[in-house]
Amino acid sequence: MGPRVRFAPSPTGYFHVGSARTSLVNWLYARAHGGTFVLRIEDTDVERNREEWKEGIVRALAWLDLDVDEGPFLQSALADDHRAAAEALWDGGYLYACDCTREEIDARTADRATPGYDGHCRERGLARSERTALRFRVPDEGATVIRDIIRGEIAFPHASYEDFVVVKPSGAALYPLANLVDDRQMGITHVIRGEDLLPTTPKQVLMWEALNTCSGTVVALPTYAHLPMLVNEQRKKLSKRRDPVAVESYRDQGYLPEALINYLALLGWSPPSGEELIDRATLLATFRLEDVSHSPAFFDVKKLTHLNGVYLRQLDPADFVERARPWVAPWSSAWRPETAPPYREDEFDETLFARVAPLVKERVTTLGEVPGLVAFLFTEPVPDEAAFDSVIGADPLATVLLAAARERLAEIDFDAPTLHAAVLELGEALGWKLRQAQAPLRVAVTGTRVGLPLFESLELLGRERVLARLDAALARA
Ligand code: GLU
Numbered sequence: 001m002g003p004r005v006r007f008a009p010s011p012t013g014y015f016h017v018g019s020a021r022t023s024l025v026n027w028l029y030a031r032a033h034g035g036t037f038v039l040r041i042e043d044t045d046v047e048r049n050r051e052e053w054k055e056g057i058v059r060a061l062a063w064l065d066l067d068v069d070e071g072p073f074l075q076s077a078l079a080d081d082h083r084a085a086a087e088a089l090w091d092g093g094y095l096y097a098c099d100c101t102r103e104e105i106d107a108r109t110a111d112r113a114t115p116g117y118d119g120h121c122r123e124r125g126l127a128r129s130e131r132t133a134l135r136f137r138v139p140d141e142g143a144t145v146i147r148d149i150i151r152g153e154i155a156f157p158h159a160s161y162e163d164f165v166v167v168k169p170s171g172a173a174l175y176p177l178a179n180l181v182d183d184r185q186m187g188i189t190h191v192i193r194g195e196d197l198l199p200t201t202p203k204q205v206l207m208w209e210a211l212n213t214c215s216g217t218v219v220a221l222p223t224y225a226h227l228p229m230l231v232n233e234q235r236k237k238l239s240k241r242r243d244p245v246a247v248e249s250y251r252d253q254g255y256l257p258e259a260l261i262n263y264l265a266l267l268g269w270s271p272p273s274g275e276e277l278i279d280r281a282t283l284l285a286t287f288r289l290e291d292v293s294h295s296p297a298f299f300d301v302k303k304l305t306h307l308n309g310v311y312l313r314q315l316d317p318a319d320f321v322e323r324a325r326p327w328v329a330p331w332s333s334a335w336r337p338e339t340a341p342p343y344r345e346d347e348f349d350e351t352l353f354a355r356v357a358p359l360v361k362e363r364v365t366t367l368g369e370v371p372g373l374v375a376f377l378f379t380e381p382v383p384d385e386a387a388f389d390s391v392i393g394a395d396p397l398a399t400v401l402l403a404a405a406r407e408r409l410a411e412i413d414f415d416a417p418t419l420h421a422a423v424l425e426l427g428e429a430l431g432w433k434l435r436q437a438q439a440p441l442r443v444a445v446t447g448t449r450v451g452l453p454l455f456e457s458l459e460l461l462g463r464e465r466v467l468a469r470l471d472a473a474l475a476r477a
Contacts, residue, residue, distance in 0.1 A: 002035035003189045007061075007068075008075075008179065010042045011053035014246035015060040017299060018194060018230050018238060021264040025227060026192050027066040028265075028287050038186055039071035044178055046076075060247045064257050070186075075178055078185070082173035085181045085211060086166060090134065092214025094207075095166060096122055097132035116162030134167040136207060144202040149190075149225040149289045156202035164203055180204040184211065184219045192225045192289070201226070225289050228268040231296040238299055245299075252337040254327055254367025255304070259311040263304045267297035277310060309365035320361045321354050327367045328353060328374065341371035343379040352377050356460055359452050373451060377460060381447025383473070391443045392477050397430055398440035399477045404429070405441060406470045414463045416455035423455070444473035 007023040009015075030037035041057060043049045058072060089095050098121035109118050117135065126132055143155040166177050173181070183191060201224060212218045230238045238245050250260055262278055269292050271278050278286075315323060330336035331345045341348075353374060360373055375381070383392075392398045404426050412418050427437025438454050445466055446457060458466050 003029065003033050004036045004038060004187050005030050005190045005192055006038040006040050006071075006183070006186065006188050008040045008042050008182075008193070009057050010045060010048075011050065011057060012045065012048040013053060013240055014248060015053075015056045016238075016240065016245045017247060017250075017260075017264065018245070019057075020060065020064060020247050020260070021230065021267055022192065022194055022227060023061060023066050024064070024261060024264050025225075025287075025289070025292075028284060029190060029192060029289060030069070032284050032287065035189075036069045037067070038073070038188070039068040040073045040075060040182055040186070041071075042075045042175065042179065044075050044079075044172070044175060056248065063247075063251055064261060073182075073186075075182060078178070078182055079172070081185055082178045082181050083171070085177060085215065086134065086173050088215040089136070089166065089207065089210055090128070092210060093137075094210045094214065095134040095136055096124075096163075097126040097128045098135045098163075098165075099126060099129075099132045114160070117164075119163055122163065130169055130171075133165045133169050135163040136166050136203070136210075138163050138203075138206065144205050146201050146205060146224055149223060150228075150292045151226060151294050154198075161202065166207070176200050176203050177207060180208055181211075183222060184208070184217075187219075188222050189220075190225065191222045192227065195226045195229045195294075198226045225292075227292065228294055229296045230267060230299045232299065235296065235298070237296075243299070244301060250304075252339075252368070254324075254337070254369070255308045256311050256323065256367075259308040260304065262311070263307050267299065268293045268295070277307070305365045312361050312364060312367070315361060317354070317358045317361065321357045324357070324360075324367050324370045327370050337368065339368070342375045343371075347378040349378060352460060356452065356457075359456055363452065376446040376448075376451070376457070380472075381445070381469070383443050383447045387443050387447070387449045388473075388476070391449065392440050392473065395440075397432075399474065401426055401430060401432070401437060402440055402444055402470055402474055402477070406467065406474065409458075409463065409470070410467060414459060414466075416453075416459045419455040419458050440473075441470075445469045 005026045007026045009019050027037050029035065039061070041054055043054065061068060086095070100117075100120055105117060105120070108120065109115060112118070121135070122137065128134065138161045139158045141158065143157045145153055145155045147153055165174060167173055205221060208219070208221055232238055232243050247260070251257070258280070261280065262283075265278065265283050265287060266276055269287065270276075271282070272286055312320065326333040326336045328341060329345075329348055329350065330340060356374055356377060360370055364370055364373065392402070405423065408422050408426060409419070412422055423437050423441065424434050427434055430437070439449070442451065442454050443449060445461065451457065
């Protein structure tokens, strides 16, 4: 039987790139070892959960093409199991009732070097009531040793752990217990998760071993792997407030899921070949948890964007057209991003877009950039004031060039090489280099100073529309 791994997100916010990385690594582990990938949504914190965030998890996994073998299970549906485990721990003498308030604990421990619970109720033998929490009796001596695939053996001395709360006065099990009970029930063999949960692990190991003793069921401890934290450029932990972390915002901007997957795999891991452009099959064949580093990994949006550009350039043009559809022609797409293109449905020309696509895909890093780049083909451009004034208005020779081009372009064949040769010659007559000669034409015809290759753009637009735009520019100059 292969390993059983789980991805266990809490639906307390938008699906985060850190969660995407954790789910990817779990998925890879399951797929590379003939195992099972379980999705369990840890929705026990009812105040912070939202339905849309649960849906967001399932949607993001589908978008990333990380298929789940079992689940989604909802942790909230398993509350009876959590309660039964707490009962077993209570009956086994691992827990004790505590009625201390936060204020009382703070007042008693204010002067102590080690903060945390002081064991006040440990030997009081209080009965359980709706006013008591249940705390786990952490052994005074010794240490809990965790074997972590990434970090090796780590010893957590018990002296640094307080008697932690397992069950709230309301009777609800807290997350560390609920989480491990579910892992036991679901036969999870490998717990692969973020480093932020490392301090919780010894508590869970203590409870796991206690349950082995008192519940009548011995279950082998899972193997752990705590993935390095993701940090921003300032080496600070990625934050939902400060950093662009929502997976859906990357989808909306037009990042390809395969590029994001490739990038996420590189966080804390390098392919043995050194080649960072790595497809899923190669990733499956070469990714090893043992090789993941334990230092924090810099989530570099620039690098991700660069990689996305590489993936876009690799698409074949027909595929590119399809992948760009939600941005370019949202009305004919089942899913669409929030921003609409700068032209209307009746102005859009699918055939023309397919013709220009090979030029476009070489020049964008996200699909969100595509509509702006092709808009001049579908709608009459209004040259932006600044571009018009500085390129055409400020230079009388620019108007001379436009007027000459208006004449010449009415006569010659309208294909890119002929247009190129003609503009080169018109420029030379003014003592200009090609680049200089292209500038006023580009502003007049496309409305902007930068964009797709000019002569191909002219050819795609066709003589009639180009001449009309030159006339409009000349009238304005
Ligand atoms: N639900 C926990 C969280 O999202 C993760 C639990 C785990 O992977 O063990 O932080």
